[in-house]
Amino acid sequence: xxxIFLREMTKNDKKAILDYIDEFIENGSEFTGMTIVKSxxxxxxxxxxxxxxxxxxxxxxxxxxxxxxxxxxIRKSDEKILGTxxxxxxxxxxxxxxxxxxxxxxxxxxxxxxxxxxxxxxxLLEKCRSFEMKSVRLGCSTKNIASRKAIIANGGKxxxxxxxxxxxxxxxxxx
Numbered sequence: 001x002x003x004i005f006l007r008e009m010t011k012n013d014k015k016a017i018l019d020y021i022d023e024f025i026e027n028g029s030e031f032t033g034m035t036i037v038k039s040x041x042x043x044x045x046x047x048x049x050x051x052x053x054x055x056x057x058x059x060x061x062x063x064x065x066x067x068x069x070x071x072x073x074i075r076k077s078d079e080k081i082l083g084t085x086x087x088x089x090x091x092x093x094x095x096x097x098x099x100x101x102x103x104x105x106x107x108x109x110x111x112x113x114x115x116x117x118x119x120x121x122x123x124l125l126e127k128c129r130s131f132e133m134k135s136v137r138l139g140c141s142t143k144n145i146a147s148r149k150a151i152i153a154n155g156g157k158x159x160x161x162x163x164x165x166x167x168x169x170x171x172x173x174x175x
Contacts, residue, residue: 001115001119002075002076002077003075003076003077004073004074004075004076004082004116004119004120004123005073005074005076005123006071006072006073006074006085006120006123006124006127007071007072007074008050008069008070008071008072009046009047009050009070009071009072010047011047013072013081014043016079016080016081017043017046017072017081018043019081020081020084020108021037023108023109023110024106024108024109027109027110029109031106032104032105032106033070033083033084033085033086033104033105033106033107034070034084034086034104034106035086035104036049036050036053036068036070036086050069050070053065053067053068053069054067054068054069055067056068065092066088066089066090066091066092066095067088067089067090068086068087068088068089069086069087070084070085070086070087071084071085071086071087071124071127072084073085073107073116073119073120073123080111081108082107082108082111082116082120083105083106083107083108083111083116083117083120084105084106085103085104085105085120085121085123085124086103086104086105087102087103087124087127087128088100088101088102088103088104089102089131089133090102091137096137098139099137099139099160099162099168099169099170100139101136101137101138101139101170101171102128102133102136102137102138103121103124103136103137103138104138105117105120105121105124105138105147105150107120112146113146117146117147117150118149118150118153118154120150121138121150121151121153121154122154125154125173125175128175129175133175134174134175135172135173135174135175136172136173136175137159137170137171137172137173138151138156138170138171138172138173139168139169139170139171140168140169140171141166141167141168141169142161142167142168142169143167148169151171151173152171154173155173155174156171156172156173157171157172157173157174158170158171159171159172
């Protein structure tokens with residue numbers, strides 16, 4: 001496995017992030033790992049939204065929004081963005097009920113099936129431990145075998161399943 005690392009996005013990542021997003025569009029692939037992109041019109045909006053989301057205070061389990069931070073999974077040799085990982089330090093009832101989870105991740109289409117999701121989750125779990133989190137929850141489509149394997153490889157235990165148009169499995173990883 002090549003040397004990879006996680007870091008927060010900066011204003012200097014504009015070209016690389018736009019290239020990353022374009023690859024999903026060009027491949028007709030669902031964009032995952034950074035949901036906030038869908039509510040942003042510009043790269044500047046994305047930076048502002050990410051910064052704002054990091055500072056949402058915990059008020060109650062019933063609130064609608066939670067603090068989150070998006071990390072870029074970067075290959076050291078060429079500084080290419082391989083994936084994105086969003087961490088929610090806590091969950092609300094609606095997030096928990098919808099199987100959204102603490103961690104959302106996505107790997108760019110050209111870099112899939114190379115073990116990057118497994119390694120990215122592993123790196124993010126280290127950050128979770130530094131935040132003194134005791135466990136994390138992750139959801140994925142039942143048909144997404146690669147995501148399921150990455151979650152299980154990092155200690156994920158199936159704790160729930162929703163049967164719907166897009167069936168979802170829900171996992172917990174104890175830290």
